[in-house]
Amino acid sequence: MIKLHDKYFKPFISAKEIDDALQRLVDEIAEDVGDEIPVFVGILNGSFMLTSDFVKKYPNTCEVTFIKLASYEGVKSTEDIQRLIGLTQDLTNRTVIILEDIIDTGNTLHEVHRIFKNENVKALKIATLFYKPEAYKKDFKLHYVGIEIPNKFIVGYGLDYDGLGRHLPEVYQIKDTQHMTNLVLFGPPGAGKGTQAEFLKEKYNLVHISTGDVFRYNIKNDTALGMLAKSYIEKGALVPDQVTIDMLNAEVDKNADANGFIFDGFPRTNAQAEALDKLMDSKDSQINAMIALEVDDEVLVKRLLERGKTSGRKDDANEDVIRNRIKVYYDETAILKDFYTAQDKYFGVDGVGSIEDITQRLNAVIDKL
Ligand code: AMP
Helix, strand or coil, X not given: CEEECCEEEEEEECHHHHHHHHHHHHHHHHHHXXXXXXXXXXXXXXXXXXXXXXXXXXXXXCEEEXXXXXXXXXXXXXXXXXXXXXXCXXXXXXXXXXXXXXXXXXXXXXXXXXXXXXXXXXXXXXXXXXXXCCCCCCCCCCCEEEEECCCCCEEECCECECCECCXXXXXXXXXXXXXXXXXXXXXXXXXXXXXXXXXXXXXHCCEEEEHHHHXXXXXXXXXXXXXXXXXXXXXXXXXXXXXXXXXXXXXHHHCCCCCEEEEECCCCCXXXXXXXXXXXXXXXXXXXXXXXXXXXXXXXXXXXXXXXXHHCCHHHHCHHHHHHHHHHHHHHHCCHHHHHHHCCCEEEEECCCCHHHHHHHHHHHHHCC
């Protein structure tokens, strides 16, 4: 992923795919042109890289010239095409092949046709490396098309976003979801995830999703999901993966505009972690970090029994259930440390001390991400 100005872009078309498409264009055009000496006209600025690579591949003698037009403002194509440098040579009776980096609305192409209307060329052919069929609104024939792409803004290989990105040898596509911060708050039951999540969501403007809270809300409201989850929760066991994953997907979807999420109590299994990666990927995003609050078991049991006196949570009231939850954490959940360590995303934080001290330790980790 790359950032240009305020926007994020993801890799879209590799240098190799571009090279292959260029070669196909060269072969087709060379075949059609035969022995004639064509004049290739690159449309600046975008097609400087394409024109250079194209003519290096072209197997026969050719001429190269440029015209300079400008149409884009930011990420929007404008109707108003400015002619900055026009034709500087006589092209009467020549075979002219326009080399465009991209054709989207066709406004630039309209201007090109206007420029050539009175030039008495022998033939005017249009070649474009990229073509957005969904955006194209004109009737001009496109004689040679490299790669058809969806109607999304791209940069690289000559194409820019407000001046940046032209130098990139591959093409990047704008990300649908702009940058999010997504954290997994991790740790055994009673580690203080819920308490800390409240501070973090304020400070970083994130949406906090606690799967435990969502289950408890559903149990309280006697929903089908609540009834399904209840027996597991009361024993301190995990609710089945698919039920939990479906619920989490729905919670994330409810907050489509979020700056990011704090996942608290999720994922708890490898299957959930994989499902979460997939979900983030579908949003053009990712988990930035798993931050684990590390607290000793005996401290946890004491904290949870204390919390049980006021929380009304049945699974906090009974020491056996508490110990089972901690055991389930070590048996089934702690393996996720390896999952996120392998991605360089695991950060352990000492979860013993005052609430403020622990918040500060968490802030220090997040601010460095
Ligand atoms: P918590 O509030 O995170 O301690 O969760 C309370 C209970 O809800 C757990 O003991 C599980 O029974 C259930 N639960 C919460 N999150 C999950 C999850 N990600 N996967 C399976 N069960 C969960």
